[in-house]
Amino acid sequence: MPNRREFLNTLMRGGILAALGMLSGALVFRSRDKNSCSYGFDCSRCSKSESCSLPAAIEARQTVWQLDPAKCIQCGRCATNCVMSPSAVKCTHAFAMCGYCDLCGGYFKPGTKALDTAAEHMLCPTNALRRKFIEDPFFEYTIAEELCIGCGKCVKGCSAFGNGSLQLQVHHDRCKNCNECSIARNCPSQAFSRVPANKPSLLKTFGNESPAKVPQKGGVNA
Amino acid sequence: MPKPVCVSPGLTVTPLRKTAGTFMLTASATLLSTMAMAIQRFPKPEFESAYTQPQTQIPLPRGEFLAYLDVFVLFASLCLITWLVLKKRSRFWVFFMSLFSLAYFGFYREGCICSIGAIQNVSLALFDHSFVIPLSVIAFFLLPLVFTLFYGRTFCAGVCPFGAFQDLFAFKPQALGSRLNTVLGIIPYLYLGLAVLFAATGTDFIICRYDPFVGIFRFNASFGMFLFAGILLLSGVFIARPYCRFLCPYGVLLNWTSRFSRKHLSITPKECIQCRLCEHSCPYDAIDVPVTTKSPETRPAMVKKMMMLTILVPFLVLIFGYTGSRLQETFAGVDSRVKLAKEVLALSKMQDAGNKMQDDSYEIKAFKASGKTESQVYSEASAVLKKFYVGGWLFGGFIGLAIALMTGGRMLPVYRTDYVTNKGRCFSCARCTDYCPVKS
Numbered sequence: 296m297p298n299r300r301e302f303l304n305t306l307m308r309g310g311i312l313a314a315l316g317m318l319s320g321a322l323v324f325r326s327r328d329k330n331s332c333s334y335g336f337d338c339s340r341c342s343k344s345e346s347c348s349l350p351a352a353i354e355a356r357q358t359v360w361q362l363d364p365a366k367c368i369q370c371g372r373c374a375t376n377c378v379m380s381p382s383a384v385k386c387t388h389a390f391a392m393c394g395y396c397d398l399c400g401g402y403f404k405p406g407t408k409a410l411d412t413a414a415e416h417m418l419c420p421t422n423a424l425r426r427k428f429i430e431d432p433f434f435e436y437t438i439a440e441e442l443c444i445g446c447g448k449c450v451k452g453c454s455a456f457g458n459g460s461l462q463l464q465v466h467h468d469r470c471k472n473c474n475e476c477s478i479a480r481n482c483p484s485q486a487f488s489r490v491p492a493n494k495p496s497l498l499k500t501f502g503n504e505s506p507a508k509v510p511q512k513g514g515v516n517a
Numbered sequence: 518m519p520k521p522v523c524v525s526p527g528l529t530v531t532p533l534r535k536t537a538g539t540f541m542l543t544a545s546a547t548l549l550s551t552m553a554m555a556i557q558r559f560p561k562p563e564f565e566s567a568y569t570q571p572q573t574q575i576p577l578p579r580g581e582f583l584a585y586l587d588v589f590v591l592f593a594s595l596c597l598i599t600w601l602v603l604k605k606r607s608r609f610w611v612f613f614m615s616l617f618s619l620a621y622f623g624f625y626r627e628g629c630i631c632s633i634g635a636i637q638n639v640s641l642a643l644f645d646h647s648f649v650i651p652l653s654v655i656a657f658f659l660l661p662l663v664f665t666l667f668y669g670r671t672f673c674a675g676v677c678p679f680g681a682f683q684d685l686f687a688f689k690p691q692a693l694g695s696r697l698n699t700v701l702g703i704i705p706y707l708y709l710g711l712a713v714l715f716a717a718t719g720t721d722f723i724i725c726r727y728d729p730f731v732g733i734f735r736f737n738a739s740f741g742m743f744l745f746a747g748i749l750l751l752s753g754v755f756i757a758r759p760y761c762r763f764l765c766p767y768g769v770l771l772n773w774t775s776r777f778s779r780k781h782l783s784i785t786p787k788e789c790i791q792c793r794l795c796e797h798s799c800p801y802d803a804i805d806v807p808v809t810t811k812s813p814e815t816r817p818a819m820v821k822k823m824m825m826l827t828i829l830v831p832f833l834v835l836i837f838g839y840t841g842s843r844l845q846e847t848f849a850g851v852d853s854r855v856k857l858a859k860e861v862l863a864l865s866k867m868q869d870a871g872n873k874m875q876d877d878s879y880e881i882k883a884f885k886a887s888g889k890t891e892s893q894v895y896s897e898a899s900a901v902l903k904k905f906y907v908g909g910w911l912f913g914g915f916i917g918l919a920i921a922l923m924t925g926g927r928m929l930p931v932y933r934t935d936y937v938t939n940k941g942r943c944f945s946c947a948r949c950t951d952y953c954p955v956k957s
Contacts, residue, residue, distance in 0.1 A: 307777040311666055315659055322642055322655050357651050359578045368886060370879040379737050390570045394559025430566045437571070458557055468576035471627060471735065474634045475722035480853065484883035489649065496575045501557050 358489035366486035384445035392460035395433035400456025401449035615681035623678030637716035687757035690800030709766035757800035789935035812930035841913020858898030
């Protein structure tokens, strides 16, 4: 015959178990709930219908951090606020958008007199942005990822003067997918969000081109 | 092949045009600096050579199934450690199990996701419906609690990488005394309360932000965090497992579930023979010594104590709750939405006074570019402030209740004949079992 103390213990245990069960039930089923979107998933009523990743994120159930280059103002905090040093945010080149200019706004400092590779003429502080002559008058610009610190100086230049093909993106091989992104907390334009893990990039494109985001071996096409 | 009509300004290579182009570059950079949208200023080149455009590659995140592998490893580790603690009763094997957890959950998984941090995901998911909580995170939050509810804090013994790490440093543990243990034991309640408050309001994840060991697991952290970790580990030589005992917010939940656990590690497998060999074996002051003298207090004195307690509990809850609600602005000041509203307010005041701002901060620049109105920012901030008012009451009330219960716990008379583990505080590390001469 159990004594009073044991009986109370069993009662409490049952109570805690029931509470945990209810909690897990609420957590598992709530995100499938229509309330999780203030428009009840009626995307036609919502202003951010294009950029919203909520339905996809709910479907994927796993999210990663990504920054939206369309919101990014290139403040430079990506380089300094990441828990990783150097940052997990790096410049990514959307070649499909690039004009292959000789006078590249992302490559040269504004006001530069001569278009050569002297360090004082180049924007990139770590020489991560490389250029290669293709044919007159086109130059190809590539990023040496291991050197890029994600400062966004080239991105600023490219979006101000060029096509905006240089864009900052979280590189998921380096990103620790922190519970709360330390850059997101300090991002002045709220460009960071949790995106579905199976669609981890938010590269912008020109409106008329639809990006083919098919995952490939080791990476995704953007 | 025709040349493109509109080409990049660097097309012509005469020095004069280059200078003109450079001037344009400077001018446009200042003019268009706020515009970040993709504008096709230069058409896609048509290459005459056999150049093929490279494809943009972005590294994929860690495979999704690996998150479920983590959950499986967690479950298997919990099963194994529980068996090692309760059936095998072997400190030796518990130690090796904790080394495995340190290697897997610590250095391989880099301390993320962990059960401690999952508190925040759970709180945020309960209050913010748009926050997607992965199933693996729910499992990480619940599994240790369920195991603790049945078998005590075996999770702390050898699955939690933070505990395993600190356990390695417990060389010269000193007894702190029950009073100090109780007083310092309030800190985890504060930490838990603040963590839930900030997570539920969508402000911050403070557990992850101030996690001392994650930086070591990643070999990458700020100097301050390395310093914090170093201090904790070094003080851990004398005060065993300082984070677990006096900081860990998940420990509060485990403590309370463990008190009602079905089974729990016992020092002796049979009956205590009062040999006192285990008395100082616990580095964590989690062994309760026998108190065989019955409380000399008379019935009226006890009634008086109970009366005091029934007054004390609501009194403390109200006092602390009120204090918490008064702190709403202090708490909300951490929130980025409130910070922005303050900046916008300061800006509009400056403009009203006719002063010109020298340089807009990045927040103001982003605010101007976002096209939001001032009133939108203010209403967002006041909504956050309102949340912190309610949250402040709940947080304060929770702390008041914790203090009242602790005071009450110390007031109640104790009577026990044997050396037993304190079910709430015991980490089930199984050190004491080696000291017991009674073997099954």
